[in-house]
Amino acid sequence: MSGAFRPGPDAGVTVDGDSGTVYVARLPGGPLLVLEGAAAVIWAEATAAPAAGWLSRVAAAVGHAEDVIAADVEDFVADLRARQLLVPVDGDDQVDGADAPQ
Amino acid sequence: MATQEATEGPAPAASVPLEVRIGFAHASLQWIADRCGADLIHVKGAALDPTLVPGRGFSDADVLARPQQVRMLLDELRRHDWELINTFAYGSSFEHSATLRHKDFGLLDLHRIYPGTGPTPEQAFDTLWSARTTTVIGGRDCAVPSRAAQAALLLLHAARGGTDPKAANDVEWVWTAAGPDDREQILEWVRRLDAELGFSVITGTLDEHRDDPAYDLWRVASRGGTRMDEWRARVRAARGARTKLAVAARSVLVNVEHLTIVRGRPVSRREVVAEFFERPVRGLREQVTRRAGTALGRAGARHREPVPPATDDR
Numbered sequence: 001m002s003g004a005f006r007p008g009p010d011a012g013v014t015v016d017g018d019s020g021t022v023y024v025a026r027l028p029g030g031p032l033l034v035l036e037g038a039a040a041v042i043w044a045e046a047t048a049a050p051a052a053g054w055l056s057r058v059a060a061a062v063g064h065a066e067d068v069i070a071a072d073v074e075d076f077v078a079d080l081r082a083r084q085l086l087v088p089v090d091g092d093d094q095v096d097g098a099d100a101p102q
Numbered sequence: 103m104a105t106q107e108a109t110e111g112p113a114p115a116a117s118v119p120l121e122v123r124i125g126f127a128h129a130s131l132q133w134i135a136d137r138c139g140a141d142l143i144h145v146k147g148a149a150l151d152p153t154l155v156p157g158r159g160f161s162d163a164d165v166l167a168r169p170q171q172v173r174m175l176l177d178e179l180r181r182h183d184w185e186l187i188n189t190f191a192y193g194s195s196f197e198h199s200a201t202l203r204h205k206d207f208g209l210l211d212l213h214r215i216y217p218g219t220g221p222t223p224e225q226a227f228d229t230l231w232s233a234r235t236t237t238v239i240g241g242r243d244c245a246v247p248s249r250a251a252q253a254a255l256l257l258l259h260a261a262r263g264g265t266d267p268k269a270a271n272d273v274e275w276v277w278t279a280a281g282p283d284d285r286e287q288i289l290e291w292v293r294r295l296d297a298e299l300g301f302s303v304i305t306g307t308l309d310e311h312r313d314d315p316a317y318d319l320w321r322v323a324s325r326g327g328t329r330m331d332e333w334r335a336r337v338r339a340a341r342g343a344r345t346k347l348a349v350a351a352r353s354v355l356v357n358v359e360h361l362t363i364v365r366g367r368p369v370s371r372r373e374v375v376a377e378f379f380e381r382p383v384r385g386l387r388e389q390v391t392r393r394a395g396t397a398l399g400r401a402g403a404r405h406r407e408p409v410p411p412a413t414d415d416r
Contacts, residue, residue, distance in 0.1 A: 012129035013241035014122050023122050025240070027133040028182045030206035032118060032126060 004051035005077070008084040020044065024085050033085070038062050042073055043086075051089065120161060120208065124148050127163035127207040129240025134178045136242075140171040143230050144244045145216065146256065149237065151249045154256065155275040158268075162209035164199070166230070169223040172214045176200060179212070190214060218258040218300025218320075229294050250287035253280075254295065257288065261303035262323040277304055315339050 007013050007024070014023045022035040022043045035043050038058075045057045058073060059066040080086040125148045135142045147160035167175050179202055180186060188201040199211040219226035234245040247255060253276045260276075263269025280288070292301045299316060302308045303324045311317050318335035321327070327335075 007241060010133065011241065012126050012133070014125050016119075016122075023118060023126070025126050025129070025206065027126075027240075027242070028130040030126075030183075030204070032123070032206040034118060 001049040002051060002089050003045075003047040003049050004054050004089060005046040005086045006089050007047065008087045011085045015044075024080075026083060026085060033083075039076065042076055043080075046077060046086065121148065121159070123206065123208045124160060124163050125240040127204065127210045127240075128165065128244055129242040130182070130184075130204065130207055131163070131165055131175070131179065131210060131212070132239070132242045132244050134182060135167075135175065138171075138174060138178055140175050141168040141227075141231060142166065142175075142245060143227070143234060144237075144239065144246050145213070145252070146259065148239050149244060149246045150256070151246075151252050154249070154253055155272055158272070162201075162211055163207075164211045164213060166213040166216055166227065168227050168231075169214050172212065175212060179210075184210065216255060216258070217262060218295075218297045219255075220296035226295055248291075250284070251291045251295075253277075253284070253288045254291035254297065254301070257304050258297055258300045261300050261320065264324055264326055273304060 008026075010027050012025045012027045015021070016023070019036075020040050022040045023032060024035065024043070025032040041061045042058055045054045045061070048054065048057075055070060055073060056066050059069055062069065077086060081088075128144050128148055132142060132144075134140075143166045144164070145166055146164045148163065150158060150160075152158075176186070184202040184204050186200060187203050190198070190200050198215040198217050199213040202210045202212065204210070215223045216226060216230075219230075230247045230251055231245070233248045233251060235248055236243050237246050238244070246252065256272050256276055260266075260269035260272040263272075277285070277288070292298060299308075299311050299314050300320055302311055303320055308317070308320055308324065311320075316339040318331075319339045322331050322335045
């Protein structure tokens with residue numbers, strides 16, 4: 001079982017176990033990005049199994065309804081994908097939890 | 103509020119812990135090595151088995167490259183925004199590593215030799231490579247030595263650390279507090295790596311190796327000495343007359359790369375010329391100071407060594 005997304009093939013990732021902060025860099029030259037708070041939650045849930053329902057898990061974690069956050073989350077994931085830091089596990093472009101690949 | 107953070111997009115690294123940056127330095131080099139088919143062994147720092155010396159800090163990435171592939175890796179690193187700030191010849195007295203810097207990932211020491219290992223750099227690399235294991239650093243799979251080999255390498259590094267408290271702490275954890283089985287495994291790696299000379303510093307038997315051409319290198323590294331002592335040791339350790347001459351010539355040339363780092367900016371021609379004349383004077387002054395100090399020491403007075411033992415562990 002896999003998550004909806006996984007780090008890109010040229011991404012380096014380090015997660016701080018205490019704070020949950022995600023450090024992600026495009027290798028070999030950077031830049032090095034810091035994902036904190038909601039951004040770290042989105043990364044964690046988007047890459048965690050199961051793929052189905054990952055968006056609702058983000059909604060629950062940040063305390064907002066899924067439909068309220070969906071557009072913002074989609075923009076954020078699109079940014080990470082444009083930087084090739086995050087790629088869909090089976091090439092599916094959907095970021096919505098219900099449609100994400102299993 | 104949390105969602106607003108997300109909509110602002112990922113933040114460029116403003117404040118990233120140094121150890122995280124260094125982890126990415128390992129990952130960056132591993133990415134490059136994977137693309138060009140080079141073999142690397144990541145040592146110390148982020149690559150160290152955390153059970154060897156709990157909580158040991160680090161400030162750069164140390165990576166040993168297969169010697170035949172070092173030139174290719176250096177070229178590739180420079181193509182990927184790594185800036186060469188110190189070459190092998192002008193690094194430590196063991197001339198073992200080149201230092202590079204990346205604006206996001208910090209400092210990287212690319213080793214062509216691990217000081218104290220042999221019998222040749224190629225054979226030492228093969229020996230470590232044959233028993234490698236893998237750990238994840240910065241999200242990439244990186245080859246590291248076996249745990250006992252890591253212990254032996256850390257002790258060889260500490261042997262060059264003189265009175266550095268970090269080196270003393272490494273020896274305490276890895277050797278002094280080790281049980282008989284762990285010690286035997288370490289000694290086995292010392293034998294496999296032909297590392298008896300360097301390791302004799304740890305066991306206090308260095309002076310049994312006075313006839314070894316590299317004895318003075320280890321003596322100066324572990325006990326301290328002047329720059330003149332260090333250059334004498336480098337010349338003595340160099341193999342062959344031509345190599346000895348080349349080392350001796352380097353001792354009077356100015357290391358422009360190092361000077362650039364010390365000054366924090368590109369150096370002018372005038373500064374290089376001034377440094378050229380200053381260095382022999384400085385070496386002579388240290389030698390005189392040391393002799394005077396030794397004389398005072400004989401007379402019962404306390405004195406300080408003018409130059410601390412060399413260590414590359416920044």
